[in-house]
Structure formats: C-alpha cells, structure tokens
Amino acid sequence: MMIKYIFYFLAFVSVFSALMVVVSKNPVHCVLYLIMCFFSIAGHYVLLNAQFLAAVHVIVYAGAIMVLFLFVIMLLNLNTQSEPHKSTWLKFAAAITSGLLLVILVGTLKGSETMVMPVGNPNAGLIKNLGNTLFKDFLLPFEVSSILFLVAMVGAVMLGKKEIK
Amino acid sequence: MSTIQAIPLNWYILLSAVLFVIGVLGVLYRRNAIIIFMSVELMLNAVNLLLTAFSSYRGDSAGQVFVFFIMAVAAAEVAVGLAILIVIYRNTNSTDINFLNKLKW
Known part of the structure; x- marks a missing residue:
C-alpha cells in the first residue's frame, strides 16, 4: 500500500512541475521546476528498482545539463520582461493539439489492462546485470557514443568561437 | 511487496504519456527557444521513464541500457543546441524563435 502512495506522490510532483515548466513566465523558474521534475523521475527509477539509472539521471540531468541551461540563461540575461508572447489564438491551438495527442495516446491503451507480461x-x-548487458551485448554502441561526444564537444567549441573563418 | 506487484504497468504508461504531452505542449506553446529545448528534454525523459518501466516489468536489462544511451545523446544534443542558441542570440539579440523565419517556405 505504501508504494502506491509513493507512486501517487511522485507522479503528482512530476506532472505538476512539468506543467509549471511550460507555464512559468521567468526562464530561471522554468529551469528550477525542470530540476524538480527530474528528481521526481529519479524517484520513479528507484521505485522501479533501477538504482544505477536513478544515480546517473541525477548526475547527468540535474547535475550537468540543467547547470548548462542555467548558465546560458544567466549569460543571456533572460527574465520575465524579455520573454516573448504568443497570441492567445496560437496558445489555444497548441492546447487543443496536445490535448488531442493525449486522447490518442490514452485511447491506444484501452484493452491492454488484461495483457500479461x-x-x-x-x-x-542492478549495476551487475546492467554492466553485463552494456559491455557484452552493447559494446560497439557504447564505444560509438564516445565518438558522438567528441563530435559534440568539437561542434560546441567551434560554434562558441567568436569568429568563424 | 515490490513495485511491480503493487502498481500496474498501465499507470506508468499513462504517466509517461502525460509527461510527453506536456513536453509537446511546451514546444507548441512557448516562443522562447530555451524553454522549447527544456520541453524536448521533458519528452526525452518521458520516453526514458517508459523504457525503464518496461525493462523492470519484463526483467530485461537491455531497456535500461537504451535509457543510458538516450541520456548520452541528450547530453550531446544539449551541448550543441545551447551553442547554436548562443550564436543566434549574438546575431539577433533575442531567443525568440519568430525571428528565425528565413527558411519558412
């Protein structure tokens, strides 16, 4: 019974903070709400008995990616005043579109309750099993992802340079 | 009693669908390019959560390895994306995506 309440709580926190990311006017508040959302998703990972992923998620997302976002927002000095606004009509259209997408995604779930896995x-x-899979079945993709990181690093440095000849 | 017995898999699918749709809403609703980036991260996380849930319920580590790779790709994407964003800001003095309409038919 306890696990159910923990799930309800984490689900509420993640959905609420995700909504606040979308509707907050101040970009810094958006980043802080997104960090809250990531922590609640890490809680879901712990609940699903994926402790390694929970740790990596907190380190990579909350630790690295969100700090990068925060740095860029503070570097560009974005705040509520500089925030651009869409027309009400476009906002309405966006809400309708995503609402329809939700209806479709939930509708496809109908009838799947009885399926047994x-x-x-x-x-x-756990780390032992995950490591076995990662370094036995997925060794090549793992090594290729290091090349991806190198390319991303070179690209970011090249784009960030003042003058590109 | 573990999570797998206490919570049906459908709840996790539902939660991931809701998070994904909020991400889509963010991309359509906002005009600030940084917030749009954050919404894309939100969508990636919804998919990660779904993959982890399936992998845990199935008892197969491969799904969690995919999540690991998605995290790696997301980190690379954010590094390059924010660099592009800074270049855009340097040229237009704004992160409003409506200034970027040169390629619009």
Whole structure:
C-alpha cells in the first residue's frame, strides 16, 4: 500500500512541475521546476528498482545539463520582461493539439489492462546485470557514443568561437 | 511487496504519456527557444521513464541500457543546441524563435 502512495506522490510532483515548466513566465523558474521534475523521475527509477539509472539521471540531468541551461540563461540575461508572447489564438491551438495527442495516446491503451507480461529477472536494474548487458551485448554502441561526444564537444567549441573563418 | 506487484504497468504508461504531452505542449506553446529545448528534454525523459518501466516489468536489462544511451545523446544534443542558441542570440539579440523565419517556405 505504501508504494502506491509513493507512486501517487511522485507522479503528482512530476506532472505538476512539468506543467509549471511550460507555464512559468521567468526562464530561471522554468529551469528550477525542470530540476524538480527530474528528481521526481529519479524517484520513479528507484521505485522501479533501477538504482544505477536513478544515480546517473541525477548526475547527468540535474547535475550537468540543467547547470548548462542555467548558465546560458544567466549569460543571456533572460527574465520575465524579455520573454516573448504568443497570441492567445496560437496558445489555444497548441492546447487543443496536445490535448488531442493525449486522447490518442490514452485511447491506444484501452484493452491492454488484461495483457500479461512474462516475468524475467527482477534484479535487472542492478549495476551487475546492467554492466553485463552494456559491455557484452552493447559494446560497439557504447564505444560509438564516445565518438558522438567528441563530435559534440568539437561542434560546441567551434560554434562558441567568436569568429568563424 | 515490490513495485511491480503493487502498481500496474498501465499507470506508468499513462504517466509517461502525460509527461510527453506536456513536453509537446511546451514546444507548441512557448516562443522562447530555451524553454522549447527544456520541453524536448521533458519528452526525452518521458520516453526514458517508459523504457525503464518496461525493462523492470519484463526483467530485461537491455531497456535500461537504451535509457543510458538516450541520456548520452541528450547530453550531446544539449551541448550543441545551447551553442547554436548562443550564436543566434549574438546575431539577433533575442531567443525568440519568430525571428528565425528565413527558411519558412
């Protein structure tokens, strides 16, 4: 029973903070709400017995990516006054469109309640099993992702330079 | 009693769908390019949560390895995207995406 309430709480926090990211006027508040959302998603990972992913999620998203966002927002000196506004008509259209998408996504779930999934190893999220999969079955993609990082790093430095010849 | 017995998988699918739709709403609703970036991150996280839920319920580590790779791609994407954003700001003095309409048919 306890787990159910924890799930309700985390789900409420994540949906609420995600909504606040979209509707907040001040970009700094958006970043802070997004960090809150990421922490609640990390809580979901712990609940799902994926402790390694929870740790990596907090370190990479809340630690690295959001600090980058915060730096850029403070560098560009964005605040409520500089925030551009869409017309009410376009906002209404955006709400209708995403609402319809939600209806479709939830509608496809109908009838799936009775489906049964075969049960495998319950400790799949522990570091030992995850490492075994990562370094046995997915060794090549793992190495290729290091090249991706190198390319992203070179690209970011090149774009950030003052003069591009 | 573990999460897998206490909570049906459908709830996680529902939660991920709601988070994804909020991300889509953010992309359509806002004009500030940085907020649009954040909404894209939100969508990526919704997919990550869904993959983790499926992987845990199925008892297969491969899904969580995919989440790991998605995190790596998201980190690279943010680095390049924010660099592009700074270049845009240097040229237009704004992060409003409506100034970027040169490629619009």
